Amino acid sequence: MINQTMNNQTRTPTAVFGAVGIALACAAPAGAQDGLNTTELKHSVVISDLSTPWDMAFLPDGTLFFTEKCNGLSVHLTSGETNQLLGMEGTEAYAETADDLFCEGQAGMNGIAVDPNFAENRRIYAYSVSDKSDPPTNRVMRLEVSEDFTEVSNRTDIVTDIPFKVEDSDHPFGGPGAHNGGRIRFNPDDGYLYVTTGDNHNPEIPQSPTIMGSKVLRIDTDGNAAPENDPPEGFDKRAYTYGHRNVQGIAFHPETGTPIITEHGPWHSDEITVLENGGNGGWDPRDNMAGRGECPDDYCGYMPNQNEGMNRFERAAFMPMTDFETYPDAMPPIWTNNGWSQGITSAAFLAGEEWGDWQGNMVVGYMGIGFGGTPIGQRIDVMELSNDEGGEISVVDVTEMTLPMEAGRFRSLVSGPDGSLYVAVDDGQIHKLTP
Numbered sequence: 001m002i003n004q005t006m007n008n009q010t011r012t013p014t015a016v017f018g019a020v021g022i023a024l025a026c027a028a029p030a031g032a033q034d035g036l037n038t039t040e041l042k043h044s045v046v047i048s049d050l051s052t053p054w055d056m057a058f059l060p061d062g063t064l065f066f067t068e069k070c071n072g073l074s075v076h077l078t079s080g081e082t083n084q085l086l087g088m089e090g091t092e093a094y095a096e097t098a099d100d101l102f103c104e105g106q107a108g109m110n111g112i113a114v115d116p117n118f119a120e121n122r123r124i125y126a127y128s129v130s131d132k133s134d135p136p137t138n139r140v141m142r143l144e145v146s147e148d149f150t151e152v153s154n155r156t157d158i159v160t161d162i163p164f165k166v167e168d169s170d171h172p173f174g175g176p177g178a179h180n181g182g183r184i185r186f187n188p189d190d191g192y193l194y195v196t197t198g199d200n201h202n203p204e205i206p207q208s209p210t211i212m213g214s215k216v217l218r219i220d221t222d223g224n225a226a227p228e229n230d231p232p233e234g235f236d237k238r239a240y241t242y243g244h245r246n247v248q249g250i251a252f253h254p255e256t257g258t259p260i261i262t263e264h265g266p267w268h269s270d271e272i273t274v275l276e277n278g279g280n281g282g283w284d285p286r287d288n289m290a291g292r293g294e295c296p297d298d299y300c301g302y303m304p305n306q307n308e309g310m311n312r313f314e315r316a317a318f319m320p321m322t323d324f325e326t327y328p329d330a331m332p333p334i335w336t337n338n339g340w341s342q343g344i345t346s347a348a349f350l351a352g353e354e355w356g357d358w359q360g361n362m363v364v365g366y367m368g369i370g371f372g373g374t375p376i377g378q379r380i381d382v383m384e385l386s387n388d389e390g391g392e393i394s395v396v397d398v399t400e401m402t403l404p405m406e407a408g409r410f411r412s413l414v415s416g417p418d419g420s421l422y423v424a425v426d427d428g429q430i431h432k433l434t435p
């Protein structure tokens with residue numbers, strides 16, 4: 001069924017809603033243990049008692065950098081020791097504290113990435129909100145790690161203008177720091193740093209050519225646009241893609257290097273999208289667009305959820321994650337979450353023969369969103385992708401991973417250099433899953 005749903009997706013709105021219709025026919029969420037085999041997983045807890053661990057990045061020897069949203073940046077050494085490198089406002093234990101870094105809502109110390117040439121230049125990168133600017137913005141910082149991994153120095157902010165939601169607004173989850181993006185990853189194929197951003201509940205941002213929210217940026221290690229970026233005329237050249245809602249994950253196809261993102265839907269339609277250079281994600285929550293009326297704070301992104309009586313498919317039609325009616329050339333998602341948002345987060349590819357049939361598959365985490373206080377959807381899905389003859393990537397099978405531990409809010413998934421899958425959970429652990 002999933003197979004058919006995915007393969008039927010094309011660029012036309014009719015086909016997308018056709019796909020939703022098929023999804024309705026099989027009401028059970030993706031997760032039946034069919035198709036791929038379920039690999040037996042070994043499990044251990046690498047680190048516990050963290051405060052909202054948000055992202056991880058490895059060196060080839062297994063050294064693990066990680067962030068905690070309201071604390072800062074640390075490194076876990078192969079000896080088992082952890083050094084706290086860069087703290088945020090109000091923290092004490094860290095080697096250094098940067099008082100301009102703070103946390104608010106979804107914002108704080110988010111993504112972390114290691115320079116492909118770390119062995120030579122000792123550089124790492126982190127995404128955090130900062131009040132060095134007024135109003136505060138999200139920044140991508142470049143840092144140099146000391147030889148003994150006890151401190152960082154030479155902070156250079158290579159991106160300083162990613163917007164941050166400052167004011168509360170009249171929406172569910174409408175507090176400051178909302179829709180903050182924050183994942184950063186190097187693409188091994190082209191060597192550039194990709195930075196994912198969010199819409200801040202600001203209706204003007206997704207289709208804006210100059211505001212760097214709702215984008216995937218592709219930049220070099222000084223923050224300059226990759227020269228190959230091809231956004232439309234008038235756009236900031238750092239924009240690789242635009243028109244996103246809140247991109248929470250990015251991974252690169254292991255054979256082609258093609259970037260694939262995961263994106264939160266507005267209580268409906270989380271999406272996975274294969275990016276095209278210069279492409280539009282098709283999210284445009286401005287009011288009075290496509291027959292929509294006026295919405296609170298001019299932002300229609302949640303409006304369908306407040307219209308009692310609409311079912312989830314009517315909601316998806318009212319405020320589509322990808323508005324093909326207005327943007328017929330928008331990038332089509334290769335997968336949507338059957339009409340329910342379940343808090344899709346980070347994505348990674350499984351590497352190593354130990355994974356058996358799952359080798360090379362994409363894994364995607366879900367945090368689950370509580371409807372009436374009931375968490376749903378907390379899981380890790382294993383997605384088999386295929387390149388069809390036209391070279392386009394599609395999802396051919398989805399299997400829910402049988403977890404060797406309790407489910408949780410799976411915030412970050414990263415493949416380690418040892419082939420294990422590392423998983424950070426909001427309530428404070430980094431887990432290691434080994435086939």
Ligand SMILES: [Ca+2]
Nearest residue numbers: 281282321322
């Ligand atoms: Ca989209």
